[in-house]
Amino acid sequence: MNIQLKIRDLFIATGGPHIVVVNKKDALQLGLHFGSRVRLKRKNYETIAIVDLSDSNYIVPEGYMGLFEETQLELRACDNDSVDVESVPLPMSVNFIKKKIRGKSLLPNELYSIIKDLVDNKLSEVEITYFVAGTYFHGLSLKETIELAKALVNTGQRLRLKGKYIMDKHSIGGVPGNRTTMIVVPIVSAAGLTIPKTSSRAITSPAGTADTMEVLAEVNLELPQMETVIAKTGACMVWGGSLNLAPADDKIIKVEYPLQLDAEGQMLASVMAKKYSVSATHVLIDIPVGPQVKVHSIKEAKKLRSKFVTIGKSLGMKIEVYVSDGRQPIGNGIGPALEARDVLYCLMNDRRAPRDLLEKSLIMAGRLLEMGKKAKKGKGKAMAEKLLKSKEAYKQMIHIIRAQGERATDPDKLKLGSHTYSVKASRKGKVRGINNYSISQVARSAGAPLDKGAGVDLHVRIGHVVKKGDKLFTVYAENSENLRRARHTISSSETIVIK
Known part of the structure; x- marks a missing residue:
């Protein structure tokens, strides 16, 4: 059954799912409940939306349907326009979410269906939360993790780079400061290797790499801009959230945050999807170990390393893991500008540079130089030090900053x-x-x-x-x-x- 309703503009955005508010009397006529799906048609425009209910004639009178911004834009609709409303079944992906809640493994097509519907805003936050909870309590097999990583990549854009050596790095986090990326990327790219780095903003920490880099340069680049920066410099350090690379991952993180859920399978899939989406061939993973970080023992770190290597191999990536000390912050500064100051001091080889941050960055850069065959085994750190002391790495950082859009380069003027x-x-x-x-x-x-x-x-x-x-x-x-x-x-x- 379908009916025609008039549009009431609610002047609110959901930030994701397509949601409509239906008066309870109209909902009864259509057989709709909270969470039901409806197909909306207006002229040549059509979309599927999730139903919310209202018993207030003031907000949504009988004969009207309240539209949030995302749905209204999809239909190119204005206040008081008419729209055809038809009840439709729930997406099949909801059944696959129920399957995971029951503790059963998901097939590749089932995982893809969930992630595709998530990206297309066909799932409610409640349904996404149940999916996350299902993977948290029942876990993901290695096969499921690999297929989830592929689904995350295949439902978004990809940065397609050609080359035998496309380098990348990632830290699984938990250590304040630890701004190694902003030192490693200039060193590695100064040696002639390509390293396209996408980073996150802080969720629970005082700064993410994107927050810190934003003090020095623009980080909200779109994919064509990112490609231009890489063509000029061989590197970039940008915010991943503006690129539509593995977009479902950001939505999953959003529902994980309130309960601080951090399922291992989700984390592995998330990290590897981000690397796969930028065409990385060689990746160094930093696993800090300590009492207040995600990994508490060397034994746990070794197990995680094995999983990273296996998943990477299945995706055509060479993975190496650096197990680091996570007992205390790395660097002096904790917060965007303070961390940016530390980074510049390190790249300038200034006496005020925090030695722990510099040492860790040189070790990691050295490992990547060896992986990329720019240095012989055991000689990478020495090459990294040479690039730092010669100021080649600092010059490269300035080159990257200017290519992305310069904001600051003097550490003493931050x-x-x-x-x-x-x-x-x-x-x-x-x-x-x-x-x-x-x-x-x-x-x-x-x-x-x-x-x-x-x-x-x-x-x-x-x-x-x-x-x-x-x-x-x-x-x-x-x-x-x-x-x-x-x-x-x-x-x-x-x-x-x-x-």
Whole structure:
């Protein structure tokens, strides 16, 4: 059965699914319930939408249908236009989601169906959440993970690059700072290798690579712009969210965030899909190990390494894994501008460069140079150091920044928050621990990552000996209220342990 309803513009966007609001009396006539699907037709335009219900004649009167922005644009419709409404069955992918909830393995076509409907906005957030929960509680087999990675790539755009060596890197995260990408990419590309790096923005951390790079250059590039930058420089460091590369992944992350779900299979598929989507052939994966990161032991790291290598092989990629120390932050700065300052100090070989960040970046760049056959086995780090000390890597960074759209290149002119507070040692002793989570929360309370100049500047590392009154870290905020919040976070948590 179908009826004709008039459009009521709700002047609201959902940010994803196509949703319509139907008056309960009209819904009864059509046999619609919350979550039902309807086909909407207006002239030559047509779309499928998810039903929400209203019993308010003020919001959506009888005879009208409330349209959110996405659906209205799809139909090229205006307020009071008429639209034909027809009830249609739920997508088949909903049955496949139920199958996963029951603990059964999904076939390749079933995974593809779910991801395709997710990208096409045919699934509600409730249905997506059930899919994520199903994979979290029942896991994904290695075969399912590989097929999920393929589905994530095949439902989005791809950066198609030709070459025997297309390099990439990824850290599975959890360590504050750790801005190795912005040092590794200029070194590796200065050696003549291609390295197209797409990065994420912060979700729960004080800064993602995209947030930090955005301090220095434009990162919201579309695919043709990205291709132009790579053609000019052999590299890029851009925000993946603006490129439509594996777009379903961003939607899955969105529903994972509220409950902090991080299913291993989803993570593996997500990482490998992003690499596959930029035509990477050789990838270095950084797995930090520590008590407050995703991987807690070397044994766990080895198991994860085996899975990365197997999945990479099935997708035609050579994967190597670097197991790193995740017990404390890497670098001094935690927050976009502070991290960008660290990166520039490292590339300029400035005496103020944090040694731990520089050392880790050189090791990783060296591994990639060896993988790309620019250096012999065991000689990669030395080559990376040479490119750094000769300023070739710094020149390459400036080249990339200008190609993407320059914002800043002088580390001493980066704008930091004008409201500061220093935390000092209450006793003498040795630094025995730095709480990654607490330090990150302090930086976020101060306004990072939205306030680029906000964050934390660390002055000590594990093993350092301090005297009473020595500065442990300084908080930067762009307004007094955020500084007050940061101080409250400090008072309610243990950030640095001294014994």
